[in-house]
Amino acid sequence: MSYEVAALARLIEQFERLPGIGRKTAQRLAFHVLNLSEQEAKAFAEAIAQAHQKIRRCSVCCNLSEGELCPICARSGRDKSTICVVEDPRDVMAIERTHEYNGVYHVLHGVISPMNGIGPEELTVKELLARMNSDVKEVIMATNPTVEGEATAMYLSRLLKPLGVAVSRLAYGVPVGADLEYADEVTLLRAIEGRQEL
């Protein structure tokens, strides 16, 4: 029988579909929602519905945006001659948190992954190439340091270099604050290869 209250069963089911949420957690979340005030529950429901309706892709960098242009592309102070290519909107936020990068972004919305049937057509590669004009000086590849991220960066650099644009890649090395003892061999090797003068 489990939950005979249909509205509750539906709510639990919805929570259960979220990534990393199992049956027990879904129940806990559903009961939490029941204990919210009328107004709070309404705000939650609206946030879900609205996020879905209002958010689309920036027409320039393909990042998530409520308007035609995302806030980063729209801002006049950003250096439009440097484009940082990332896999995902979350990576944009991660880089923005450094408060140092002042260029713009291009969000691929994935990586090339033949195993999963994802080729360059499924990503925003066409949109990236369309941005290559004489104003663009450098493209920084900031895909993840995984096999697929690397392959995607390599693929894009081969497309971009003939267009006369400088293509760079994020530096590899040991993470700040980490313990050398726990660094894997490949990272350590890359850190040694990329050593810098003090």
Add this chain to the structure above:
Amino acid sequence: MSYEVAALARLIEQFERLPGIGRKTAQRLAFHVLNLSEQEAKAFAEAIAQAHQKIRRCSVCCNLSEGELCPICARSGRDKSTICVVEDPRDVMAIERTHEYNGVYHVLHGVISPMNGIGPEELTVKELLARMNSDVKEVIMATNPTVEGEATAMYLSRLLKPLGVAVSRLAYGVPVGADLEYADEVTLLRAIEGRQEL
């Protein structure tokens, strides 16, 4: 800056308010919602809004219900002479999963907890007493085996016994499938005290 897309920021904030959901998980869930189809997102939002509007307390047992009576109280086959008193609607579901108990329930919606300012008035004690008529033969206390659950069971049994109804308590003992080695002393002591003839 973090999320400059307001609709996304609102959604993340809503998820972050859920119990046990931190910032990172809230982001992951929000991005998952963005990747849902229009229809799926709508169903999720509606499940939240509707659960809140539609679900109320059963007028007899105070369990969650969409109608005046919960499905258990409404069913004619249930034995109305045995009432199992639990703290929470989730406990009803746990006992229902045994598929053995055929009586009805009474949901207290909490336990007496002077530390948190919860007295019998905050619980559904009045509603429980109102159910005590000549048809009721037994009340089973199934509050949690915690200090507060015990105290609540004791309190209620003192109220109910003078009304001429039998009051019982769930058996204590080692959980089925558990390892004796890992059982705590109190549980083990209760299991020895409550030993049954083979």
